[in-house]
Amino acid sequence: MPKCLNLTLxxxxxxxxxxxxxxxxxxxxxxxxxxxTTAYTHTERGGAHNALGAHLSGRHVMxxxxxWSRYPLGTRFRIATTNEEYIIDDYGVAxxxxxxxDLYKSSRLDMKQWxxxxxxxxILQWGSEEESLKVLAPRCKNHCVRQMVSAxxxxxxxxxxxxxxxxxxx
Numbered sequence: 647m648p649k650c651l652n653l654t655l656x657x658x659x660x661x662x663x664x665x666x667x668x669x670x671x672x673x674x675x676x677x678x679x680x681x682x683t684t685a686y687t688h689t690e691r692g693g694a695h696n697a698l699g700a701h702l703s704g705r706h707v708m709x710x711x712x713x714w715s716r717y718p719l720g721t722r723f724r725i726a727t728t729n730e731e732y733i734i735d736d737y738g739v740a741x742x743x744x745x746x747x748d749l750y751k752s753s754r755l756d757m758k759q760w761x762x763x764x765x766x767x768x769i770l771q772w773g774s775e776e777e778s779l780k781v782l783a784p785r786c787k788n789h790c791v792r793q794m795v796s797a798x799x800x801x802x803x804x805x806x807x808x809x810x811x812x813x814x815x816x
Contacts, residue, residue, distance in 0.1 A: 674724070674768035681767050682746045683725075685760035686711065686738070687753060696736040697781060703735075704752035711736035711748040715797030719781060720773030726766040734773055742790045775801060 688694035688702055696702050697719075702709040707722065710732040721734040730749075738748055747767075751757040775798050782798075785791045 674770060675772060676769040677726075678723075678767045678769060680764045682744075683749055683760070683763050683765055684746060685749045685751045685757040687751050687757045689754060692736070692738065698735055700735070702750045703733075704750060707731045707733050709733065709735050709750035711738045711741060711750070712746070713737065713741045713744060713794060713797075714773075714775075714778040714782065715794045715801065716745055717747060718773035718775045718798075719778040720771070721769065722771040722773075724768045724770060726768055731770070737794065739790045742793050 686692070694702055696709050696711075708730065710723075712721070712734050714734070714737055717734050719734055722731065724731045732747075732749060734747075736748075736750070740746075741748055749760065751760055779795065779798050779802075782791050782795050786795055
C-alpha cells in the first residue's frame with residue numbers, strides 16, 4: 647500500500663510540475679529595428695472586423711495592419727520593448743506603399759497614448775504572400791488593393807525568375 651501511495655503522490659507532483667510549466671516564448675526569425683508604428687481602434691472607419699471578416703483581436707495575439715506587399719498576411723511579430731505579440735490580419739489605405747505597421751488597440755485612449763512610435767520588432771513567423779494574394783484578388787476594383795497586388799506579383803515574378811536562373815545554372 648505505501649508503494650501505491652508513493653506512486654500516486656509522484657504522479658500528482660509530476661502533473662503539477664507539467665501543468666505549471668511556462669511555455670517558452672517563440673524565438674525570432676529576424677530582428678527588425680526602428681519600424682514605424684501607429685495605432686487604430688474599432689471605432690474608426692474600418693470597423694471592428696479585420697480584412698478576413700473576423701473580429702479584430704485585442705487579446706494574447708493582437709491584430710495589426712500593414713501593406714501586405716511589405717508585411718504579408720499572417721506575419722507574426724513581437725514588439726521588443728513591450729513583449730506584445732501581433733499578427734498581420736488587416737490592411738489600411740494609408741499604409742499602402744509604406745513600411746508602417748498599424749497596431750490594433752482596444753480603446754481610443756490606448757490608441758491615442760500609443761501615437762506614432764519607432765520600435766524594434768522580432769519577427770516570429772513570416773506571413774504568406776500567396777495567402778495575401780488570395781484575399782486581395784477579388785478586391786482589385788479598389789485602387790489601393792491593386793497597388794498591393796501589383797507589388798506582390800512583381801515580387802513573385804522576381805522569385806520565379808531567380809529560381810529559374812538557379813535551376814539553369816545547375
